[in-house]
Amino acid sequence: MRSLYLWLSRLIALGVVVQVLVIAWSAFDIFNKANDGVPFTEDTDANAGQLVHSAVGMMVIPALALIFGIVSFFAKVPGGIGRAWITVGLVVLQIVLAFVSFDAPVVGMLHALNAFAIAGVAGVAGARASRAARSDTSVAAPVGSSDPGVTAGA
Amino acid sequence: MTALDDPAEQVPTSAGGDNHALSTAVDDAAGTPPAPAPGGAEAAGRRSWVRHLTRWGAIGLSLVLVGTLGYLWFDSRVPSTYSVIDMGYADYGGGAVPLAGHQHAGGVSVSTLTGPATGTPAVAVTLTARKESFTLASGERVDGYTLNHASPGPEIRARVGDLVQVDLVNESVPDGVALHWHGVRVPNAEDGVAGVTQDAVPVGGRHTYRFVAQDAGTYWYHSHQVSHEQVKGGLFGALVVDPSPADLVLPVHTYDGRRTVQGASGERRLPAPAGVPARLRLINTDNGPLRLSVTGAPYRVVAVDGHDLHGPTDISDRGVVIAAGGRVDLSVTPPAGGGAVRVDLGAGSSVVVGPAGASAPAAVTPAAVVDLLSYGTRGPVDLDLSHFDRDFTLSIGRSPGFLDGRPGLWWTMNGHLYPDVPMFMVRTGDIVKMTISNDSGEVHPMHLHGHVALVLSRNGVPSSGSPWWTDSLDVDDGESYVIAFKADNPGIWLDHCHNLPHATDGMIAHLAYEGYTTPYVIGGKADNAPE
Numbered sequence: 001m002r003s004l005y006l007w008l009s010r011l012i013a014l015g016v017v018v019q020v021l022v023i024a025w026s027a028f029d030i031f032n033k034a035n036d037g038v039p040f041t042e043d044t045d046a047n048a049g050q051l052v053h054s055a056v057g058m059m060v061i062p063a064l065a066l067i068f069g070i071v072s073f074f075a076k077v078p079g080g081i082g083r084a085w086i087t088v089g090l091v092v093l094q095i096v097l098a099f100v101s102f103d104a105p106v107v108g109m110l111h112a113l114n115a116f117a118i119a120g121v122a123g124v125a126g127a128r129a130s131r132a133a134r135s136d137t138s139v140a141a142p143v144g145s146s147d148p149g150v151t152a153g154a
Numbered sequence: 155m156t157a158l159d160d161p162a163e164q165v166p167t168s169a170g171g172d173n174h175a176l177s178t179a180v181d182d183a184a185g186t187p188p189a190p191a192p193g194g195a196e197a198a199g200r201r202s203w204v205r206h207l208t209r210w211g212a213i214g215l216s217l218v219l220v221g222t223l224g225y226l227w228f229d230s231r232v233p234s235t236y237s238v239i240d241m242g243y244a245d246y247g248g249g250a251v252p253l254a255g256h257q258h259a260g261g262v263s264v265s266t267l268t269g270p271a272t273g274t275p276a277v278a279v280t281l282t283a284r285k286e287s288f289t290l291a292s293g294e295r296v297d298g299y300t301l302n303h304a305s306p307g308p309e310i311r312a313r314v315g316d317l318v319q320v321d322l323v324n325e326s327v328p329d330g331v332a333l334h335w336h337g338v339r340v341p342n343a344e345d346g347v348a349g350v351t352q353d354a355v356p357v358g359g360r361h362t363y364r365f366v367a368q369d370a371g372t373y374w375y376h377s378h379q380v381s382h383e384q385v386k387g388g389l390f391g392a393l394v395v396d397p398s399p400a401d402l403v404l405p406v407h408t409y410d411g412r413r414t415v416q417g418a419s420g421e422r423r424l425p426a427p428a429g430v431p432a433r434l435r436l437i438n439t440d441n442g443p444l445r446l447s448v449t450g451a452p453y454r455v456v457a458v459d460g461h462d463l464h465g466p467t468d469i470s471d472r473g474v475v476i477a478a479g480g481r482v483d484l485s486v487t488p489p490a491g492g493g494a495v496r497v498d499l500g501a502g503s504s505v506v507v508g509p510a511g512a513s514a515p516a517a518v519t520p521a522a523v524v525d526l527l528s529y530g531t532r533g534p535v536d537l538d539l540s541h542f543d544r545d546f547t548l549s550i551g552r553s554p555g556f557l558d559g560r561p562g563l564w565w566t567m568n569g570h571l572y573p574d575v576p577m578f579m580v581r582t583g584d585i586v587k588m589t590i591s592n593d594s595g596e597v598h599p600m601h602l603h604g605h606v607a608l609v610l611s612r613n614g615v616p617s618s619g620s621p622w623w624t625d626s627l628d629v630d631d632g633e634s635y636v637i638a639f640k641a642d643n644p645g646i647w648l649d650h651c652h653n654l655p656h657a658t659d660g661m662i663a664h665l666a667y668e669g670y671t672t673p674y675v676i677g678g679k680a681d682n683a684p685e
Contacts, residue, residue, distance in 0.1 A: 033411070039501030042478070042653055043386065043408040058562055070219065073212030095554075099563055103595055149331025 003132055005075035005084070009126030010066040012087060014062045016119035018052070025049035050100065065091040068122075075133050083125035091120045121131075175179030185422040216672035230556035232573055235677035238350055239646065241573040246396035247544030247588075250581060261671035264351055264645045267342040269365035277312045282323045283331045283355075283377075283389060291418035296409045299327060299377070303485050306405045306417050306439075307391030310375070314396050320375075322355055327384070330680060332355030334362060334378035335607070336479060337395060337460050337625040342645025342670075344569060345603055348379035349674050349682030350646055350664075355379075356680065369606075370396035371460025371561040372435040372481040374405065378684050382441075382547070382654035390439050396458075398433065398497055402507070404501055405437040405474075407445055413440075413501035423506045429490035432507055435483050438476040441653040443597060443628055445523065447473040448486060449515045450495035450508075455524060457483035461606065461623035463526075464533030465659055473520045478599040479652035480626035483609075488512065527612050530620025537608055543584035544641075548649075548663065550629065552594040556659055565594060565651070565661045566622055572660025578649065580641040590627070598656065601626045602665065603647040607639040626652055641665075646672050648684070655684040660684045 026049025030040065038044075045053070056107030065088045094114050101108040178620050183328025187411040198584055229527045281301045288300050300412050301307030312318050324331050334346035344365045348354035355361045376390035401423055404415050412419045426432040433456065452468040466485075476482045484497045485506055498517035506514045551566040558572075567575045580586055588607070590600055602625060609622040612635050629635055645665040651661035662685060 028520075037502055038411040039408070039413055041408065041440065041501065043440045044411060062561070066219070070216040073209070073216060095563075099595075127426075 001071060002075045002129055005068070005077055005080060006091075006126050006129045006133070008071060008086075009084075009122045009129065010060065012061060012064050012068060012122040013126065015056055015064065016115050016122075017113060018117060019049040020082055022049040022052040026053060032121050040069075042094045058095065062091055062095070075129065076123070080125060080129060085120055085127070087118060090114060090121060093117060098117050112154055156477035167183075172671070178395045184198050187358045200412070216618075222578055227556045227559055227561075229573065230559055231514055232558045233677070235675050236573075237672065237675050239577070239666065239671055242570075242575040242577050242663070244579050245546060245568075245576040245584070246579050247546040249544040249579075249584060250552045250668075254569045261669045262644075264342045264670055264672045265674075266477040267645050267670075269344050270317055270342050270361070271364070273317050274315035275364065277310065277318045278321075279308060279319070280321040280323060280389075281307060281312055281333070282325050284326045285328065286326065286385075288388070290409060290412070290414060291416065292411075292414070292420055294412060294419065296388065298409065299384050300390065303392060304342070304417070305388030305390075305409075306407065307375075307389070308429060309391060309403055310355060310393045312393070313396055314367055314370050316367050316395075318363075318365055318367055322363065324357050324359050326357060328357060329384070329683070330356050330359075331359070331377050331384065331389065332379040332684075333375050333563045334381075334603070335363070335365070335373065335375050335377065336601070337371070337373040337481070338365070339368055339394065339606065339643055342604065342643065345645070345647070346378050347603070347648055347684045348680065349371045349676040349678070349684050350433065350648065350672055351674065353453065353674055353680035354682050367395045369436055369460060369587045371457060371462075372397075372403070372437060372483055373460055374437045374439060374481070380683050381452070382658045382685060385654060386441070392435075392437055394435060397435070400424075400431040401435055401506075403435045403437075404505060405439050405516045408501070408502070413499060413503040413605065415499055415503055418425065418501060420504075422503075423510075424505055424507050425510050426488055427487045428492065428509050428512070431481055431487045432487045433485055434482065434505070436476060436497075437481045439476050441655065444476040445473055445500060447498045447517060447520055448475070448484065449492060449518050451487055451489050453487075453495070453524075454485040455482055457481075457530060458526060459606065459626060459657045460622075463530045463622070464620035465531030466529065466620065467572060469524055471520055471522070473523045474521050475628065476628045477624075477652070479503055479601050479622070480599065480628070482528070500594045526622050527609065527615065527617050528619045532619070533621050535608060535621045537638060538585060539610070541585065541637060542587040542638070544578075544580055545576050546586065546588040548588060548590045548600075550590070550592040550594045550598055550661070565598075565659055567661065567663055572662065575660070575663045578663065580665065580666045582641060582644050584640065584641040586641055587636060587638050589634060589636050590629050592629040593630055595631050597628050597653075598661065599626050599628050599652040600637070600649070601652040604643045604645065605639045605641070605647070605665075607637040610636040610638055612636075641667065645670055651685070654685065 026047050027046045069084045069088045072081045097111040101111050157229040170598045284300050287297045289295055322333050331350040332346045343351055345351045373393040375393050377384035392405050394403055406415050408593055415422050452470040454466040456466050488494050488508035492512055494506050494514040495507050496514035498504040549568055552563055553566045554563050555571050557564045564571050606623045606625050609617050620672055647665040649663045649665050650657045
C-alpha cells in the first residue's frame with residue numbers, strides 16, 4: 001500500500017509536468033496559427049495540446065488524487081494522509097481556477113502557481129513515503145513503542 | 155523529518171511491519187486484529203482499539219466517497235436508446251395539467267403532422283448529401299460535407315404561399331442526415347430532427363420534405379443529425395422567401411478555421427449600382443456570435459430572423475451582432491458619388507458592395523453594437539399579450555457533475571444536467587411567456603423550433619423599439635430575457651442552444667404539445683443523434 005502511495009504521488013507530479021508541456025505546445029500552436037491568419041472563435045477546434053490538457057486535468061489527475069487520498073489512509077506514511085488530502089484539495093482548487101481563468105485570464109497565473117504547489121506537495125509526499133520505506137528496512141521500528149496509530153486528521 | 159518526528163503516526167509493527175501495509179489493511183478490513191504488541195497492558199489495548207476505529211472510519215469514509223461518486227456516475231448514464239418524451243420532467247408553466255398526468259401514451263403521432271400531401275410543388279429541389287472533400291469558392295480544399303457537391307448547398311428561393319418540396323438523398327454520409335428548416339414554421343413532421351420528427355436518412359436512403367412557405371424572410375436549412383459535426387463541415391444552405399431578385403444572400407461559415415461568406419474566404423466583391431439600396435441577407439451558420447461592421451455609408455437593419463423591423467433608422471457608428479443560427483438583413487446604399495460599402499465579418503472575411511472597381515474604405519471596428527431592444531420604432535404586434543396561459547422559466551447555469559458518465563463542468567437547465575431537463579408542456583392556442591436567464595459564464599444562442607417569439611424585455615427593461623421577433627436569441631452571461639409566443643404549431647419541438655457543441659453537451663430541452671407523441675427514438679436502429 002505504501003508503494004502504491006509512492007507511485008501515485010509520482011504519477012501526480014508527473015501529470016503536472018505533462019500538463020505544463022502540453023499547454024506550452026498548445027499556446028505556441030495558437031500563436032503560430034494566429035500568425036497565419038487563422039481566427040479563434042467558438043468554431044475553433046481545440047488543438048491537441050488543449051485536448052490532452054483538459055483530459056489529464058479534468059479526469060486523470062483528479063482520479064489519481066482521489067485514489068491517492070484514499071490510499072493514504074492505509075499506507076501508513078508519517079504525515080501521509082495530510083499531504084495526500086492537501087493534494088486533493090489543491091487539485092479541486094486547480095480546476096476552479098481554470099474555469100475562473102476563462103472569464104478572467106489573469107487568474108491563469110494562479111492556476112500556474114497552483115500547479116507547482118500540486119507537484120510540490122505530491123513530490124514531498126512521495127519523498128517522505130520513500131524515506132519512511134527506507135528507514136523501515138534499515139532500522140526495525142522499536143517494538144512496543146508508544147504507537148498512537150493512524151489518526152484521521154494526521 | 156523522520157518518522158519519529160511525526161507523533162501522529164508511527165511506523166506500525168504489526169503484520170510483519172514495514173512494506174506489508176497492504177496486507178495489514180486487508181487483514182483489518184477482514185476484521186482480523188493485528189498481533190497485539192507484547193507487554194500490552196490495558197493502555198496498549200485501548201490504543202489498538204482507537205487505531206481500529208480510525209482505520210474503519212477511514213475505510214468507511216473512502217467507501218462513502220467512492221460510492222457517492224460511483225452512484226453519481228452510474229446515475230448520469232444516458233441509455234443508448236430512448237424517447238425524448240420519456241426524459242426529463244414535465245413543466246406545465248402554471249397552466250393546465252392533463253388529468254392523466256405526464257402521459258403521452260395513445261397521443262397523436264407527430265409523424266402525421268406533415269405538410270400538404272397533394273399538390274404540385276412550386277419549388278422542387280433534390281439535395282444529395284455527401285461526405286467528401288470539396289473546394290471553396292476561394293480555392294481552399296476542405297474535408298467535410300456537401301449538398302449537390304457544394305457547400306453551402308443550393309440557395310432555395312420561394313414566394314409566400316409556395317409549396318416547397320425537397321427530396322433529400324443520402325449518398326455517402328455515414329452517420330445519416332436530416333434537414334431542419336431553421337426559423338421556418340413548418341408542420342412538425344417536416345422539421346427534420348433525427349430521433350424526434352423522423353429517423354436519420356441512412357446512406358442510400360431518401361426523405362421528402364413538403365411544406366408551404368408561410369412567412370417572407372431569410373432562413374436557412376441544415377442537418378439535424380450529428381449536427382455539431384455536419385453543420386460545421388458544410389451541410390447547410392440558405393432558404394429565402396420573397397426576396398427581390400437583386401438581394402444578396404450571404405451565409406457566413408467558418409470552414410477549418412477559415413471564415414467565409416458565400417463559401418469564399420477573404421474579401422468578396424459583389425456588384426451593385428450606386429445610389430440604390432441593396433438588401434444583404436446575412437446568415438450566421440457558425441456556433442459563436444458574428445459581429446459585423448459596415449463602413450463606407452450609413453446602413454439599416456431591416457430584418458432580424460426573417461422578420462422585418464418597424465421604422466429602422468440609419469446607423470453609422472455601431473456594429474451588429476448576429477446570434478449563432480440567426481439572420482440579419484441589412485440595407486446598404488453604395489454612395490452615389492462613387493465608392494463602395496464594406497461589410498466586415500471579422501477574421502479576414504468581408505463583402506464589398508458597389509459598382510465594379512469602386513473601392514471601399516478599410517474596416518473599422520466600432521466600440522458599440524446596435525441594441526435591438528431599442529432600435530426602430532414601436533409597431534403593431536400580432537400577439538395577444540393581455541394574458542399568458544403558460545409562464546416558463548429556463549435558467550441556464552453551469553455545474554460540476556457527470557454527463558453521461560463523463561466528469562466535468564457542464565451546462566445546466568433549471569439546475570439539472572441532461573437528460574434531466576424540462577419538457578415545456580403546452581396546449582394548442584396557448585399564449586406562452588418564457589423567461590430565459592443565463593448565469594453560466596458564456597453566451598448561449600437559444601433556438602426554438604417551429605415558432606417565432608417576440609422579445610418583451612431584457613433584464614427587466616421592456617422592449618422600446620421595433621417589435622423584435624426572433625428564433626435564435628443570444629442570451630449573454632448575466633442576462634435575462636422575457637419572450638412570448640403563441641403555441642399554434644402542434645408537435646414536439648426542440649428548444650436548444652445553437653452553439654451546437656453545447657447542444658451535444660446537453661443543452662437541449664423540448665416544447666411538447668399535450669396529446670402528441672413521437673414514434674422516433676434517440677439512438678435506435680437509425681442511430682439518431684440530433685445534436
